[in-house]
Amino acid sequence: MRAAVTGAGGFVGRHLVARLRSDGWDVVALTxxxxxxxxxxxxxxxxxxxxPDVVFSLAAGRAKxxxxxxxxxxxxxxxPWLVDALPDRCRAVVRLGSSTEYAADPRPLTEEAPLHPRGFFGATKAAGSLLLQAAAAERGVRAAVLRAFQVYGPGDHPTRLVPVVLDAARTGAVVALPGSVSxxxxxxxxxxxxxxxxAALAADLPAGQVLNIGTGVQTATEELIATAERVTGRPIATAPGxxxxxxxxxxxxxxxxxxAARLLGWAxxxxxxxxxxxxxAAGA
Structure with missing residues (x-):
């Protein structure tokens, strides 16, 4: 299988490229x-x-x-150019969307939740998801949109919350917190x-399918910091507000x-x- 990965130099993109290559895919990493x-x-x-046989569309801009x-x-x-750029051999496009495409809701968000993006980034991601679904349907290409919730792990951008919290555990820096619960x-x-x-390999996945990729468990920032203190064995100072x-x-x-569990067997x-x-442990 041959894959093109846009956003291959980003956080999730680097991990995806490593996984695909370890699985034996031929990967063109576009950064x-x-x-x-x-x-x-x-x-x-x-x-x-x-x-490519499959395109993984992971590139994301945030500047505003x-x-x-x-x-x-x-x-x-x-x-908007992506679907028309695909060669005839391409069987699927997997887009990494964002949970910020949805309106805030106190209930667990399903794929039927209304789109009411939070912020400029969420609005552009929602627009891209809708455009991909429409263009892929016209072209007859199988497309999937995976709306990821808060992704974390080694190699994330140093300004994101988890790297900031773990850096504070190492250095004694103070973690600035918002005044309201998040x-x-x-x-x-x-x-x-x-x-x-x-999603790329699921040939029976309905065309244009949206899937939420999350754990079904939400955690307050203060709870995450408390968990990080237990994991690292170090105190982490905070500045609420x-x-x-x-x-x-x-x-x-x-x-x-x-x-996602039902259609992909994913959990x-x-x-x-x-x-x-x-x-x-990874030092990141």
Whole structure:
């Protein structure tokens, strides 16, 4: 099997490329250094040259400070050129979406939950998911959208919460916390990668299928820090109210992963304590 992976230099992308290669796939890893995915001509040429059986669409832009930033983020996160770039041999596109495409809800989120994105990033991801579903249906290409909840693990960006918390355990730095309660459904990066691979290989998966990839368990930031203290055996100082919070912060944010279990046979295998321990041991 030959795969093209966009966003291969990102957090999840690096883990996916490693998994595919270990499974014997021929992988074309497309990073920002290889191609500007905001340029439809260059991006189309890169995907066609890769000549893949499967495309894993993991690239994601987040910049939004200027009009140019926002335009580039929209172009990368929607990738309207992608389906037309696929060679005839391509059998599937797996897109890594985001749970921020959904409206906040106190109940576990199913795939039927309304789209009401939280923040600019969520809006662009939702638009990209809808565009992919529509274009793939017209082209007759099987597409799957995996809406991942809060992914963590070794190699994450140092400004994300888990790296910040584990760095504080090492260095004694103080973790700034928002003033309000924030809960997230933390899902191990290896489990997300496994869902991507399963979706690519599931020939009987309905076209355009959306699947939530999470654990079904939500954890408050303070609870995560307490778990990290137990795992590392070190105290972690916090400063409540010192962080302004993020667009997508909410007191309730948890998936219902039942459909992924039914259609893919997928289930999370690593709980938060074990995942934090593995991340700590990896020095990341």
């Amino acid at each position: 920002r250094a290889d191609v500007d995915l905001a340029d439809p001509v260059a991006a189309t040429a890169a995907v066609r040259a890769a000549d 400070a200027t009009p140019a930033d926002r335009a580039a983020t929209v172009a990368v996160n929607t990738s 809960r997230r459904d933390w899902v191990w990066v290896g489990d997300v990668v496994d869902a991507c691979v399963r 010192a962080h302004p919070g993020r667009d997508w912060d909410t007191a309730d944010w948890v998936s219902d992963p039942a459909l 999370p295998t690593v709980d938060l304590a074990e995942g934090l321990a593995r991340t700590w």
